[in-house]
Amino acid sequence: MTTPKTLYDKIWDAHVAHEADDGTCLLYIDRHLVHEVTSPQAFEGLRLAGRNVRAPEKTIAVPDHNVPTTIDRESGIDNEESRIQVEALDKNARDFGVHYYPVSDIRQGIVHIVGPEQGWTLPGMTVVCGDSHTATHGAFGALAHGIGTSEVEHVLATQTLIQKKSKNMKVEIKGKLRPGVTAKDITLSVIGATGTAGGTGYVIEYCGEAIRDLSMEGRMTVCNMAIEGGARAGLIAPDEKTFEYCKGRPHAPKGAAWEQAVEYWKSLFTDEGAHFDKVIEIDGEDIAPVVTWGTSPEDVLPITDSVPAPESFQGGKVEAVKRSLDYMGLSAGQKLTDIKIDTVFIGSCTNGRIEDLRAAAKILEGKKVKDGMRAMVVPGSGLVRAQAEEEGLADIFKDAGFEWRLAGCSMCLAMNPDQLSEGERCASTSNRNFEGRQGYKGRTHLVSPAMAAAAAVTGYLTDVREMI
Amino acid sequence: MDKFEKFSGIAAPMPLVNIDTDMIIPKQFLKTIKRSGLGVNAFAEMRYNSDGSEVGDFVLNKSAYREASILVAGDNFGCGSSREHAPWALSDFGIKVVVSTSFADIFFNNCFKNGMLPIILPEEQVEILMNDAEKGSNARMEVDLEAQTITSSDGSVFSFDVDPFKKHCLLNGLDDIGLTMEKSSSIEAFEKKLEIERPWL
Ligand code: SF4
Numbered sequence: 170m171t172t173p174k175t176l177y178d179k180i181w182d183a184h185v186a187h188e189a190d191d192g193t194c195l196l197y198i199d200r201h202l203v204h205e206v207t208s209p210q211a212f213e214g215l216r217l218a219g220r221n222v223r224a225p226e227k228t229i230a231v232p233d234h235n236v237p238t239t240i241d242r243e244s245g246i247d248n249e250e251s252r253i254q255v256e257a258l259d260k261n262a263r264d265f266g267v268h269y270y271p272v273s274d275i276r277q278g279i280v281h282i283v284g285p286e287q288g289w290t291l292p293g294m295t296v297v298c299g300d301s302h303t304a305t306h307g308a309f310g311a312l313a314h315g316i317g318t319s320e321v322e323h324v325l326a327t328q329t330l331i332q333k334k335s336k337n338m339k340v341e342i343k344g345k346l347r348p349g350v351t352a353k354d355i356t357l358s359v360i361g362a363t364g365t366a367g368g369t370g371y372v373i374e375y376c377g378e379a380i381r382d383l384s385m386e387g388r389m390t391v392c393n394m395a396i397e398g399g400a401r402a403g404l405i406a407p408d409e410k411t412f413e414y415c416k417g418r419p420h421a422p423k424g425a426a427w428e429q430a431v432e433y434w435k436s437l438f439t440d441e442g443a444h445f446d447k448v449i450e451i452d453g454e455d456i457a458p459v460v461t462w463g464t465s466p467e468d469v470l471p472i473t474d475s476v477p478a479p480e481s482f483q484g485g486k487v488e489a490v491k492r493s494l495d496y497m498g499l500s501a502g503q504k505l506t507d508i509k510i511d512t513v514f515i516g517s518c519t520n521g522r523i524e525d526l527r528a529a530a531k532i533l534e535g536k537k538v539k540d541g542m543r544a545m546v547v548p549g550s551g552l553v554r555a556q557a558e559e560e561g562l563a564d565i566f567k568d569a570g571f572e573w574r575l576a577g578c579s580m581c582l583a584m585n586p587d588q589l590s591e592g593e594r595c596a597s598t599s600n601r602n603f604e605g606r607q608g609y610k611g612r613t614h615l616v617s618p619a620m621a622a623a624a625a626v627t628g629y630l631t632d633v634r635e636m637i
Numbered sequence: 638m639d640k641f642e643k644f645s646g647i648a649a650p651m652p653l654v655n656i657d658t659d660m661i662i663p664k665q666f667l668k669t670i671k672r673s674g675l676g677v678n679a680f681a682e683m684r685y686n687s688d689g690s691e692v693g694d695f696v697l698n699k700s701a702y703r704e705a706s707i708l709v710a711g712d713n714f715g716c717g718s719s720r721e722h723a724p725w726a727l728s729d730f731g732i733k734v735v736v737s738t739s740f741a742d743i744f745f746n747n748c749f750k751n752g753m754l755p756i757i758l759p760e761e762q763v764e765i766l767m768n769d770a771e772k773g774s775n776a777r778m779e780v781d782l783e784a785q786t787i788t789s790s791d792g793s794v795f796s797f798d799v800d801p802f803k804k805h806c807l808l809n810g811l812d813d814i815g816l817t818m819e820k821s822s823s824i825e826a827f828e829k830k831l832e833i834e835r836p837w838l
Contacts, residue, residue, distance in 0.1 A: 186827035187820050195817060197827050199838055209670030210725075220814070227838075250668040257670040294838070318672075318721055319750050319813070327817045329824055422837035430837040 173440035175337045176406050177372045180312040180437070184295050186329055195329040199294040199311075203230040203267070203321070204280045205258040206584070207299030211322035212261040221265070223328045228267035229289055232258050233279045234584050236272055238547050238574040243273070251585065265325075278550025278576035281305040281518040285389065286550055288418025292407035292434040297324055302518050302600065303402075304395040308388035309415070310407035310437050312372070315396065335401045336446040338371035339439075342379035344453040349634040351458075351528065352387035353520060353598070353617035355379065356394040358456045361469035363449060368400030371447060374439060375405050379453035385414040386524035393519045394600050397466040406438045460505055460630050461602050461615040463493035468602070472620070472632045476503045496604055497612050498592065505630050508614070512595040513544040513625040514607070515618055516574075517581040520598035521549025523556050525618040530562040532622035532636055538570035539628035545572040545587070547579040569625070583608045596624040638752045640810035644733065645779040646706030649696050650770040654711035658723040658744060661715070667722055675722060676729030697730070701773035707780065709763065709770045710737045714755075715744025724751040734780050736787065738763050749803045750813065754780070756787060756797045765789065782808060 174182070187195040201224075208230070215221070222228055235251035236242065246252035255272065262269035268289075270277045276287065281302055284290045296306045296313035299321040306313035316330065324330055340359055360367075373395050380391065388405050395403025412431055415421045422430045457471035468490075470477070478501035479490040494500065499508065515521075515529050526548065538544045546566050548554035554576055557563050563573050580587040581599040589595055589611025598621050602613040614630060623631040666678045684695050691698045697705065708714075708727070714737040715723060724747045727735070735748070736756045748755045758766070769776055769789040776790035782804060788794045806816065817824075831838060 187823040195820060195823065197824070197831070210672040210721075213671055213673070218814070254668065254670055291837075293835075319747075323814050323817065326814045327821075327824060328828075329817060331813060331817065426837040430835075433835065 173443040175439045175443045175445065176310060176374050176404055176437060177312065177335075177337055178443070180293055180295065180310075180404075181334055183293065184312070192333055194332050194334070195327075196295060196332045198297050198324050198328050198330055199227060200284070200289055200296045201228045201324050201328075202280045202284050202289070202296065202298035202300075202303065203228060203258070203262075204234060204298070204300060205232045205254045206234045207318050208261065208321055209254060209257045210318050211299070211325055212257075212265065214322040215265070215325055220326045222267060222325045225266045226268070227328065228325065229269075229284065229287075230258055230262040230267050231270040231277055231280050231283050232272055233277075233576075234578045234582065236277075236577040237586055238577045238579045239586075240575065242575060248586070275551035275555060278548070278553065279518045279521060279578055281389075281393070282521055282549035282553065285309065285385075285414075286418070286552055288415060288421035291415055291421060291430070292411055293437050297330060301396045302393055304400070305389050305393040305518055307392035307395065307403040308385060308405050309411055310404060310434070312402055312404065314402040335372045336370055337444065338368060338373045338400065338447040338449070339445040340373050340375050340449045340451070341377040342375065342451050342453050342456075343377050344379060345382065346379050346453045346456060349458055349619065349637055350453075350456050351617040351619060352383050352390035354456050354459050356391045357459045357461065357466065357469045357615060358451065359449070360394065360398045360466050361459070362451065363398050365397060365465055365467045366399045368395065368398040371400050373398070373400045373403045375403060376439075377453070380405060381408070384524055385410055386522040389522065390519055390525075394466065397600060407434050458617065458620055458633055460596075460620065461613070462497065462499060462505060463490065464496055464602055464604050465489075465493070466600065466602060466615065468493065469615075470505065472505055472630060474505055476501055476505065478502065496610075498594075506632060508630045509594070510596045510614070510624045510628060510630060511542060511593045512589065513538070513542065513621050514547070514580045514595055514597040514599065515545070515571075515621050516547030516549065516579050517597075517599035518549060518578075519600040520618050521547065521553065521576075523553050525598065526553070526557045526562050526566075527560070529618040529622040530565040532619050532633065533569040533571075533626065534565050536569055536626045538625045542625060542628060544570060544625045545574055545580070547574040547587075548576050550576045571625070580607055582606060583611070589613075596621045596630060638810045638812040638815065641733070641752060641754060641782050641807040643779070643781045643783065644706070645777045646733070647702060647704055647774050648707035648709050648736075648766065648770040648776070648778045649702040649705035650767050651696060651708055651710045652767060655713045655716055656710055657716045658720050661723040662720065662726040666726075667720065669722075672722070672725040673729055675726035676731065679726040679730045704731065704774070706731050707734045707736065707770075707778055708732055709766050710735055712738045714740050716741035721747050721751075724748050724753055728753055734787075736763060736766055749807065752807065752810075752812075754782060754799070754807060756780075758787075758795055758797055762795050765793065766795070
């Protein structure tokens with residue numbers, strides 16, 4: 170009998186193009202996604218060395234980080250450096266002949282939303298991008314992770330990556346979720362339990378009934394934040410839902426090739442008895458809607474809780490919590506539901522998909538954004554935006570008082586005009602609450618789309634279960 | 638990547654410890670689309686006043702050191718953020734070698750990826766070279782990677798260690814990409830296999 174393998178082992182083994190004596194491998198890359206911030210120097214490197222993109226047909230470029238999301242963006246990007254980065258991508262994509270979705274294309278959007286949407290991401294693949302949230306694509310049972318600029322150039326030139334294998338970790342979410350609890354709450358709760366370094370050196374496989382029950386959108390939300398737990402990548406074994414999602418997408422296989430692919434994809438699961446180096450089990454029933462109170466994604470608590478005291482932590486974390494409470498303008502013992510919010514941001518590669526907009530719109534239907542608040546929805550792609558308009562979600566958002574934006578990273582990071590001002594407090598569906606992430610001295614509370622919508626209505630962090 | 642040849646050059650003294658990558662290249666220069674051209678921004682906040690004029694007593698602004706190709710630096714050089722812009726900036730300025738008692742890990746590896754040689758020497762030897770570097774532009778040091786030696790202007794020779802594989806890559810101008818390309822037959826074979834086993838890709 171052959172040794173039982175994990176899902177990660179299987180995908181890894183299927184992509185080793187060369188192995189050196191010391192275990193260093195050349196891992197073959199099936200899909201390379203490219204955005205404007207981490208790629209210019211890589212393309213420049215190719216030019217200087219007189220090299221080509223080895224597999225332009227496997228390379229997909231889309232601008233997202235620097236792109237303005239206001240309706241008037243066709244008139245161009247004001248910030249000169251941002252404009253130059255986007256123009257450079259434009260030129261590089263055309264010069265090297267890779268697939269490209271320019272700002273003017275309705276399919277443009279956040280790279281991690283566009284990839285799956287267009288059928289570029291498929292089960293069993295290796296997917297890389299010069300961006301840490303590449304982990305998102307693991308939801309399809311694809312080995313997907315972020316890489317640095319030198320590695321972007323390496324993949325462009327050779328379609329491989331120099332890699333050593335990570336360890337296996339299993340995160341099982343048992344049983345069912347309670348009402349009002351979403352994929353975002355799962356992924357934040359896991360980070361709360363393991364810490365931001367808990368996954369360092371590992372590839373995580375998420376499994377269990379609660380994960381099986383999630384839609385593909387929800388699974389992408391879970392895998393998206395694997396990186397915030399320190400892991401190299403997150404994986405979920407493909408199943409009928411995965412195949413259903415992929416079927417008929419523009420770049421998914423068709424006809425006989427489809428049948429052949431599905432046959433192979435069905436072999437992508439962790440064998441009975443396969444070895445994991447670390448196992449975490451969480452009961453789905455124990456997960457509540459959560460919010461972050463600090464400046465690390467591990468600073469997470471159920472919405473019914475209160476801001477913790479620094480003294481309740483240990484070691485270096487005591488000082489870190491003092492610093493983050495000071496930065497966040499919070500005091501120990503304050504109830505989380507007493508925290509007043511200035512701004513609500515719904516979007517990002519964590520929660521910018523159609524299901525996220527539906528969840529938020531459901532809470533907002535017939536309600537208004539609290540007076541004096543700023544609230545915006547930034548769909549993850551032009552196609553998500555179009556679908557939301559068709560389903561009438563856009564009207565619900567607009568009637569409630571939300572700004573209805575064009576697709577991009579927007580206020581997930583402060584690299585475009587959408588930024589928090591000093592001291593501004595935001596309930597955000599994005600993935601990082603680091604100091605300055607959404608703007609200089611801006612304050613971020615990470616939440617699910619439904620929780621963000623609830624906060625928009627009441628003006629405070631709110632337990633969404635009271636509104637359903 | 639260019640081959641790393643034996644050379645003699647001017648060494649600039651930077652005795653400060655913990656020179657981090659934020660000092661080497663401040664974050665406002667990360668929005669660039671080039672890895673070249675960062676040399677003028679190297680050490681920007683130490684090197685220029687807020688009005689853009691040069692800080693006179695910063696070492697690389699002194700006429701003796703404008704052409705420096707070696708830095709002799711304090712402990713723990715290159716700590717902080719992992720930005721690859723740091724070695725890019727130094728290399729673009731013309732620095733080929735940094736000598737110190739210790740380096741931050743990521744910076745150390747990034748140097749090799751960009752054709753630069755970080756040399757680790759014991760404290761007393763770094764001190765001798767630091768004093769030698771203080772002498773200015775007439776004091777040229779010689780670096781011979783093949784022989785693994787650095788020679789001060791008065792002829793004292795110091796040997797250093799270097800990972801044999803990294804040495805091989807530097808001497809032959811092989812970057813990771815160049816090395817991987819040597820294995821292109823493996824990659825081609827893999828792609829052929831892929832076409833048969835998973836043709837939908
Ligand atoms: S939405 Fe945010 S996390 Fe996702 S790719 Fe854009 S900037 Fe990165």
